[in-house]
Amino acid sequence: MRRVPARRPTIKDIARRAGVSPSAVSFALNGRPGVSPATRDRVRRVAEQLGWRPSTAARALSGEGAATVGLVLARPARTLGVESFFLQLVSGVQEALSERHFGLLLQVVEDVSAECAVHHRWWAERRVDGVLVVDPREDDPRYAQLAALGLPAVIVGAPAGPLPPSAGAISAVCADDTAAMAAIVDHLHSLGHRRITHIAGLPGLAHTRRRIASLRAEADRRGLHRVASLVTDYSDAQGAEATHRVLAAPRPPTALVYDNDVMAVAGLAAAGRRGLSVPGDLSIVAWDDSVLCRTAHPSLTALSRDTPAFGHRAARHLLALLDGAPPVRVHEEPLRLEARGSTGVCRG
Known part of the structure; x- marks a missing residue:
C-alpha cells in the first residue's frame, strides 16, 4: 500500500477546529489586537494540539526573521x-x-x-x-x-x-593565542628544550600569525635561535609530512608544537616510524585538547579549553x-x- 505523506497543519485547519475565521487565527498567533483573550488562548491551544509551526519563509517575508x-x-x-x-x-x-x-x-x-x-x-x-x-x-x-x-x-x-x-x-x-603560546614555550623551556618547531595551521588565519609571532617573541626573549614555524592545512597528512621533514634535519628539534590535535597525533605516529621515543627523544604539544590527545600513547600535553x-x-x-x-x-x-x-x- 502506498504511504500518503503527512500533511502539515495550516491556519485554516486551526480556524476550523477552533470555530473562528482564518484572520482571527492569524491575529491570535501573531499577538495582534482584534481578538479577545479567550479566543487567543483557544486558538493557541488548538495550534499546539495540531502541532502547527510558523513557516520560516512566511516569517522572513513578514519581517519576523527566519529564526x-x-x-x-x-x-x-x-x-x-x-x-x-x-x-x-x-x-x-x-x-x-x-x-x-x-x-x-x-x-x-x-x-x-x-x-x-x-x-x-x-x-x-x-x-x-x-x-x-x-x-x-x-x-x-x-x-x-x-x-x-x-x-x-x-x-x-x-x-x-x-x-x-x-x-x-x-x-x-x-x-588570547599570544598568552597561550607563551605558556607552551614556558613549559618546554623549563624542561630544557631549546630547539622548538611549531607545525602551524593555515597561513592566512589571524590566529596562525599571532601564534607564530608569539613563538618568535618568546624565543627572542630567551635567546633561542633554533625556533621555527611551518604552515599546513591542518590535515593529518600534512602534519605527518611536516614532522618527517623537520626531524630529518641535521639538528632536528627536540620539541614540536602542533596547531591541532589531529596533526599532533599524526606527528606522534611519524616520530615512532622514525624510531624516536616520546618524550625520551622528542616532546610533543597539541594546541586543542581532545579525546585523541587523552587516549594517545603517551597521552599528549595539550592546551585545554571548554x-x-x-x-x-x-x-x-x-x-x-x-x-x-x-x-x-x-x-x-x-x-x-x-x-x-x-x-x-x-x-x-
Whole structure:
C-alpha cells in the first residue's frame, strides 16, 4: 500500500477546529489586537494540539526573521571530518540556539570569497537572522561586507585588540593565542628544550600569525635561535609530512608544537616510524585538547579549553544582538596547559 505523506497543519485547519475565521487565527498567533483573550488562548491551544509551526519563509517575508543563524566554514572540507574543535564548537552553539528554538544553517566552502558570496545570498534570501564568523583573517573582507549588509554577526576567536572600523556593529568573542603560546614555550623551556618547531595551521588565519609571532617573541626573549614555524592545512597528512621533514634535519628539534590535535597525533605516529621515543627523544604539544590527545600513547600535553562553552557564549551574544543589544567584546577564559606524558626533560 502506498504511504500518503503527512500533511502539515495550516491556519485554516486551526480556524476550523477552533470555530473562528482564518484572520482571527492569524491575529491570535501573531499577538495582534482584534481578538479577545479567550479566543487567543483557544486558538493557541488548538495550534499546539495540531502541532502547527510558523513557516520560516512566511516569517522572513513578514519581517519576523527566519529564526535561523548561519555559520560558514571556509576550510578544506577534507580537514574537518576528524577535527574535534568544530564539532565541539557547533554543539555549544546549537545548545544556546535551541533554548530559543533557533536553527543553525551550516555550509562548508573553499575560501573566504566563497563565504562572502554565501553571506550575501543568505541575506538576499532572508535565510538567516545573523551569522557566526570563525577563523578571522588579516584584513578580513567579511567585516565590511557584514556591516554594509546590516547582518548581525559575532566574530569567534577574534584578536584581543579592537576590530577595524569597517567592522561596524559586530560583537566579538576574543581568544588570547599570544598568552597561550607563551605558556607552551614556558613549559618546554623549563624542561630544557631549546630547539622548538611549531607545525602551524593555515597561513592566512589571524590566529596562525599571532601564534607564530608569539613563538618568535618568546624565543627572542630567551635567546633561542633554533625556533621555527611551518604552515599546513591542518590535515593529518600534512602534519605527518611536516614532522618527517623537520626531524630529518641535521639538528632536528627536540620539541614540536602542533596547531591541532589531529596533526599532533599524526606527528606522534611519524616520530615512532622514525624510531624516536616520546618524550625520551622528542616532546610533543597539541594546541586543542581532545579525546585523541587523552587516549594517545603517551597521552599528549595539550592546551585545554571548554570549547562547547566557547560556542555557547558566541551564540548567546549573537542572540543578544538580534534582541537589540549593543555589540560587545568579551574574552574567553585563558587556555590551560595540561601537562601529560608527551613532554619531558630534554636529553639532546
